[in-house]
Amino acid sequence: MKRILFLAVILAFCGGFAHAGSPPSVFIEELTWTELKDALDAGYTTIIVPTGGTEQNGPHMVLGKHNVIVKHAAGQMAAKLGDALVAPVIAYVPEGSIDPPSGHMKFPGTITLPEEIFVKTVEYAARSFRLHGFRTIALIGDSGGNLNGLDKVERRLNEEWNDTDTRVYFLRDFTRGDAFKSWLMAQGETEQQVGYHAGIMDTSVAMAVDPGMIRLDKMAPGTDFDATGVLGDPSRATAAYGRKGLEIQVEGAVEELRRLLAER
DSSP states (O other): OHHHHHHHHHHHHHHHHHHTTOOSOSBGGGSOHHHHHHHHHTTOOEEEEEEOOOOOOOTTBOTTHHHHHHHHHHHHHHHHHSSEEEOOOBOOBOOOOBTTBOGGGGSTTOOBOOHHHHHHHHHHHHHHHHHTTOOEEEEEESSGGGHHHHHHHHHHHHHHTTTSSOEEEEOGGGOOHHHHHHHHHHTTOOHHHHOSBSSHHHHHHHHHHOGGGBOGGGOOOBOOHHHHSOBBOGGGOOHHHHHHHHHHHHHHHHHHHHHHHHHO
16 A cells, blocks of 8 residues: 555656656657647747768768767757747758868768858757747757858847847857867877867777767878778767867857857
């Protein structure tokens, strides 16, 4: 009898928690529309819009690295904020020109968009979220080619929505490569080893999020970008380094958003 009463109390508590509007997932693509409506009604009116990219990451790392990492980081951000949800990752972003091919477009598998198309994609995602009740729209980019476009969306929509209660925030502190690089160099890594693409930073974060994205037998230093797509020494990457890199990104973005909301 006591056990039955105990279970009844637990079920009543859990039912009350669910009724309060806590969604079963922070990722809206994993919710039904009614679950999302309940979450909005309960105050989950912040949406994080993660932008990644589909690009070459050297012979040792998969093309979708940015997308996996930025979704994971956005989920961590939502958990820390407590009243935020995460939009589906925007995986098609500016990666260089097609004719002639430039940057990552010289390597098979990379997908590019003209910046104006990327801007419109993000813009209309934001317009959709505003229509359905989100009032804080936070944009993050895990790829350098996204940042200029995200800045344009923030400025364009905030100017248009100036007299409303909706704001768009491009969280620049999410992209804190310099801070992570400085930390790595303080651990004894050289600037050349850290590198700039598919080196210690990228590879370490990928290891921390999903080691299956890494081909351990293909990790090798790279100094000729056009030959391998690598600048840096991925063989020195570790999951522990990656966890620190994620912490720098996530904490920086959360602190920035909280500061912006306090100034609102």
